[in-house]
Amino acid sequence: MKTRLLLAAVFVLSLSGVSFADHHEMGDMKADVQAAADTTVQAAQEVVAEAGNAVAAVEVGNKICPVEGGKIEEGKSAKIEYNGKIYNLCCAMCSKDFNKDPEKYSKKAEDEAAAAAK
Numbered sequence: 217m218k219t220r221l222l223l224a225a226v227f228v229l230s231l232s233g234v235s236f237a238d239h240h241e242m243g244d245m246k247a248d249v250q251a252a253a254d255t256t257v258q259a260a261q262e263v264v265a266e267a268g269n270a271v272a273a274v275e276v277g278n279k280i281c282p283v284e285g286g287k288i289e290e291g292k293s294a295k296i297e298y299n300g301k302i303y304n305l306c307c308a309m310c311s312k313d314f315n316k317d318p319e320k321y322s323k324k325a326e327d328e329a330a331a332a333a334k
Contacts, residue, residue: 273302279332281306282324283313298322 279288286306294308298318303325305311314321 271300273297273300275302276304276322276325276329277333278304278325278329280325280328281310282321282328283310301326 280286281288282303282305284306288304288306292307294305294311295302296305296311296314297303298314299322301322303314303322305314
């Protein structure tokens with residue numbers, strides 16, 4: 217009888233030891249999940265802060281392509297950003313030439329847009 221009681225006690229204690237181990241592992245998993253969540257929240261906050269510091273590019277509004285000199289047509293035109301400004305081009309192929317000398321072409325586009333605004 218004492219042997220059975222002793223075996224039953226050992227069995228119950230061994231089960232409780234397993235449950236303590238599972239509980240401990242769950243605690244570790246919760247800590248890992250919380251750490252990952254904290255890292256994700258921090259990264260999101262940094263992205264939001266950077267986005268707040270970013271300045272949106274300004275549309276120049278040129279109606280004539282500074283590269284080819286042709287009129288900007290809807291559906292065929294392209295846009296390119298340079299120094300925080302967006303310039304209109306008559307086609308995507310003009311972006312290659314624009315990028316070769318962006319100072320020259322951006323000035324032409326700004327001059328054209330200013331003249332058209334008068």
